[in-house]
Amino acid sequence: MSNDTKTSTVLMALAGTFVLLALVLATRSTVLPPPKPFPLVDPALLVPTTMRTSYLQLIHAKADLSDFDCYACHEKGKPPTLRFDTNHNIVVPKEHSDIVMGHGRHNRNNNCFNCHDEQNLQVLQTRDGRELKLEESPPLCGSCHGPTYRDWEAGAHGRTGGYWDRTRGELTRRLCVDCHNPHSPKILPRNPFPPPHLLHPVPSSPELTGAHNRGGRTLLSAAATTKSEPRCSLELAADRNVRAPLLSVTNRHGQNCPRSTEAFPASTYHA
Amino acid sequence: MPDARKPSSTSAGTGVSRRSFLRTSAVAASGLAALAASLAPLRHLNDFPSTEQFLQKYYKELTPADMARVLKRIEEEVEHQYGLRPHVRDLKPMDGVEFVYALNLTRCIGCRKCVHACVKENNQSRNPEIQYIRVLRLPHGTMDLEKAEHNYNPDQVPEPGYFYMPVQCQQCKNPACVKVCPVHATWQETDGITVIDYDWCIGCRYCEAACPYWARRFNFTKPSIPKDRLNPEMAYLGNRPRRQGVMEKCHFCVQRTRDGRYPACLEVCPVGARKFGNVLDPNSEVAYILRTKRVFIQLKEELGTSPRFFYYFDV
Numbered sequence: 001m002s003n004d005t006k007t008s009t010v011l012m013a014l015a016g017t018f019v020l021l022a023l024v025l026a027t028r029s030t031v032l033p034p035p036k037p038f039p040l041v042d043p044a045l046l047v048p049t050t051m052r053t054s055y056l057q058l059i060h061a062k063a064d065l066s067d068f069d070c071y072a073c074h075e076k077g078k079p080p081t082l083r084f085d086t087n088h089n090i091v092v093p094k095e096h097s098d099i100v101m102g103h104g105r106h107n108r109n110n111n112c113f114n115c116h117d118e119q120n121l122q123v124l125q126t127r128d129g130r131e132l133k134l135e136e137s138p139p140l141c142g143s144c145h146g147p148t149y150r151d152w153e154a155g156a157h158g159r160t161g162g163y164w165d166r167t168r169g170e171l172t173r174r175l176c177v178d179c180h181n182p183h184s185p186k187i188l189p190r191n192p193f194p195p196p197h198l199l200h201p202v203p204s205s206p207e208l209t210g211a212h213n214r215g216g217r218t219l220l221s222a223a224a225t226t227k228s229e230p231r232c233s234l235e236l237a238a239d240r241n242v243r244a245p246l247l248s249v250t251n252r253h254g255q256n257c258p259r260s261t262e263a264f265p266a267s268t269y270h271a
Numbered sequence: 272m273p274d275a276r277k278p279s280s281t282s283a284g285t286g287v288s289r290r291s292f293l294r295t296s297a298v299a300a301s302g303l304a305a306l307a308a309s310l311a312p313l314r315h316l317n318d319f320p321s322t323e324q325f326l327q328k329y330y331k332e333l334t335p336a337d338m339a340r341v342l343k344r345i346e347e348e349v350e351h352q353y354g355l356r357p358h359v360r361d362l363k364p365m366d367g368v369e370f371v372y373a374l375n376l377t378r379c380i381g382c383r384k385c386v387h388a389c390v391k392e393n394n395q396s397r398n399p400e401i402q403y404i405r406v407l408r409l410p411h412g413t414m415d416l417e418k419a420e421h422n423y424n425p426d427q428v429p430e431p432g433y434f435y436m437p438v439q440c441q442q443c444k445n446p447a448c449v450k451v452c453p454v455h456a457t458w459q460e461t462d463g464i465t466v467i468d469y470d471w472c473i474g475c476r477y478c479e480a481a482c483p484y485w486a487r488r489f490n491f492t493k494p495s496i497p498k499d500r501l502n503p504e505m506a507y508l509g510n511r512p513r514r515q516g517v518m519e520k521c522h523f524c525v526q527r528t529r530d531g532r533y534p535a536c537l538e539v540c541p542v543g544a545r546k547f548g549n550v551l552d553p554n555s556e557v558a559y560i561l562r563t564k565r566v567f568i569q570l571k572e573e574l575g576t577s578p579r580f581f582y583y584f585d586v
Contacts, residue, residue, distance in 0.1 A: 011298055018301035025308035038398050041387045043500065048538040151585075155556035156564070159543040164555070165365075165531030179542070187542060189427035193383035196422065197400050 038197045048161050050178040051187070056135040057178065068134065070121035079118035082111065102184035115140055115182070141176045152176070320514075321348075329455070330468045330508075338507075341470075345511055352512070353496070357503040359511055362529035364462035370523055370579065371463070371550035371557045372534075374437060376567070377585040378544035381406050381428045381435030385536035385545065389439075392524060392535035393510040394502050396494030403488065403521035404439040404536060414568065439536075440465065440486035440521035441570060441578030448478035448487060457518070463579050464523050466508040474516040483571050484578075487520045523547070550579075557581075 050057070058065060066072070073095065074080060083091040090110040092099055103109040112118075117125040124132040126143045142149025151157035155171075159179065163169035179187065323344055328337060342359045350356045386404045395401040407419035411432055419436070429435065446465050449457055456471035457478055479487040493515040505511040506526035513519050524534040528547070537545040548555035560566065566583040 008294060011294065015298045015301040018305040022301065022304035022308040026304075026311055036398075038400060040397060040497065040500070041390075043391055046384065046388045046391050046539055051541055154559040156546060156560050157543065159540065160546075160556070161533060161538045163531045164528070164533050164548045168531030174543075187380070189429060190380070190382055190541075191426065192381060192424065192428045193387050195383070195424050196402055196405070 039194070041193060045193075048159075050159065050174055052178065052181060054135075054175055054177040056175055059135060068122075074121055077119075079113075080121075082113075084110075100181075100184045102186065103182070135175075137182065138176050141182075324470060327470055329471060342507065345505075345507070349501075349505075349512060353498050353501050355498065355501055355503055357501070357505045357511070359505040359507060360526070361507040362509075362525055364460045364464070365529065367551055368549045369461075369463045369551050370442070370528060371548065371561070372442070372523070372580045373546040373557050373560045373564075373566070374580070374582050375544040375546070375585060376434055376436060376582050378542045379406075379435045379437065380542055380544075381408055381423070381430075381433075382541060384539050384541060385437060388535045388539040389521070391500065392502055392527070393522075394494075394496055394505070394512050395488075395519075396490065396492075396496065396513075397500070398495050399492060401488045401490070401494065401519065403486070403519075404437050405485070406435055406437045408433050408435055436582065437536075438484055438486070438570065439580070440523075441484050441576065441580040442521075442523060444577035444579060445575060447481040447483065447574075447576060451477040451481040453477065462529070464525060464528075465520075466522055466525065467518055467520065468508065469511070469513050469517045469519070472517040474518065476518065478518055483574050483576065487518050489518055490515050 053061075055065075055068060083093075085091055088110075089107065090101055090112070092101060101107055101110050113125075114127075115124050117123050117131060120131070122134070124134060124137060124140050126132065126140050128143070130139070132140050138149065138152065142152075148157050155173075158176070159174040161172035161174075163171055176182070176185075321344070323340075327333075327341060333341065338361050342361060345359050346357055349359070383404075383406050386402050386406060389395070389403050390397070390401075393403065395403070405421050407416070407421050408423045408430075409415075409419050411434060423430075423433075442463055442465055444459075444463070446459055449459055449465060452458075453475060454471060454473055456473065457465060457467045459465045474489070476489055479489055490513050494513055496512065501512075502510060504526055506529070509522050509525040524532075524536075528534055534545075534547055537547050546556045546560055548557040550557050550561065552558060560583060561581065564583045564585070566581050568582050569578045570580070570582065
């Protein structure tokens with residue numbers, strides 16, 4: 001074979017390869033398939049409302065305040081009697097069955113008249129004899145919770161909103177009772193918002209999961225550490241064998257795990 | 272014999288044989304086809320920067336008139352894309368203000384409301400998800416981040432035995448990300464916020480690699496924001512929609528904080544664990560906290576980045 005023929009053979013082969021490549025590249029779509037839709041979080045859940053609605057908020061909202069008219073049922077000038085059971089727990093009368101008493105260590109702050117005024121049920125009283133309106137309760141709370149009250153006054157405890165720069169606008173402050181139920185002040189557990197979703201579904205073959213090491217590792221540690229809820233941990237353990245459903249958090253979010261609907265009903269994530 | 276073949280294979284006068292012409296043209300045609308095919312991905316480039324954006328000057332060199340034109344261009348682009356006329360501003364740092372964030376680890380319940388409020392406020396991509404805040408769950412008794420978990424998803428938070436530590440841009444006094452940027456597309460402003468000019472970023476992701484807090488996020492694809500979820504209150508260095516191929520990160524909500532308001536994550540925190548303010552003002556909440564509280568850590572203090580984000584505990 002002469003040099004000339006060799007060159008032309010190589011050139012022809014190269015040309016053929018190029019044509020083939022060109023055909024493949026032109027026909028194959030280079031755009032990634034559209035990503036799997038993630039459930040959107042309902043923006044209505046992301047408004048800065050407080051955990052509960054206090055009396056002051058009801059006043060501002062011009063709501064019906066007839067529930068707070070004590071003397072619609074009680075008799076004026078006649079302090080109601082309190083009843084306690086043998087364990088010194090207060091017996092909440094059925095008219096007030098919506099009240100859950102859980103204030104203080106071992107629920108020991110259970111005497112209504114530690115805070116309410118027995119002579120005038122419409123107001124609150126501090127131990128040093130000051131009378132406070134229902135909507136002005138913070139000094140009453142502060143009479144026991146001094147350091148917290150001090151922090152609250154400085155803005156370090158509790159929620160704030162509006163303007164940090166007081167020269168430009170109002171600073172929104174919240175009262176103790178906007179977040180804490182005065183009869184049972186502990187903040188209740190709530191549903192978390194959904195965790196981050198991963199961009200791509202995790203490949204099922206274990207050797208490929210290195211690329212998703214961050215997610216994979218931490219999720220496995222989640223499987224190892226979540227012990228509080230037996231049903232969920234069982235599912236996590238099951239997921240451990242099959243990587244793919246483990247990372248698709250939405251699958252088990254709100255569907256497999258029982259959730260309380262108290263603060264954020266799970267179904268609302270799937271807007 | 273050679274003399275007899277010659278006239279049949281060569282066209283008169285040109286000296287190019289039929290065979291070599293065909294061969295050369297086949298090679299040339301396939302070469303051109305291959306070139307065209309290699310450029311084929313450009314067909315899908317739909318948000319190609321406009322000439323105006325391409326020729327835009329560096330942020331710090333823009334005159335007020337230039338900036339007004341740029342803001343108008345951004346408003347038009349956003350309106351074209353989302354069908355909603357936004358209000359884009361270029362907010363400058365205020366004098367005598369240095370922002371500091373304080374987060375109460377005793378209070379945080381790990382509900383991730385801040386994460387999603389931030390996404391909503393800052394027009395982050397919903398799919399793929401870009402989130403500035405990552406809430407870490409840590410077992411009690413350790414600050415070892417190797418034991419942290421961010422995909423926790425129990426029924427109820429807080430879970431017994433754990434505490435939660437939200438991590439976002441720490442707005443360092445000595446930011447590693449700024450040092451590595453080859454084009455000065457990110458810098459620290461006088462109020463302490465490290466900002467990014469999305470029109471200047473080349474997407475090299477050096478800053479992402481340099482950040483010890485994993486606070487920077489890269490737009491690998493075109494961000495997707497549902498039209499009805501767009502926040503129209505925007506700032507040039509803040510929450511205006513980003514392009515594909517640029518970095519973004521928490522900027523303490525410059526569109527709110529430089530207007531005197533609190534950041535979005537703070538406002539929605541249901542337990543009031545987040546505190547923000549001007550540390551140079553002795554009456555601010557953050558100054559009170561840094562003075563009186565047990566400010567436990569600046570995250571990864573030993574790196575010398577000196578964050579403006581403080582974690583503290585109540586007694």
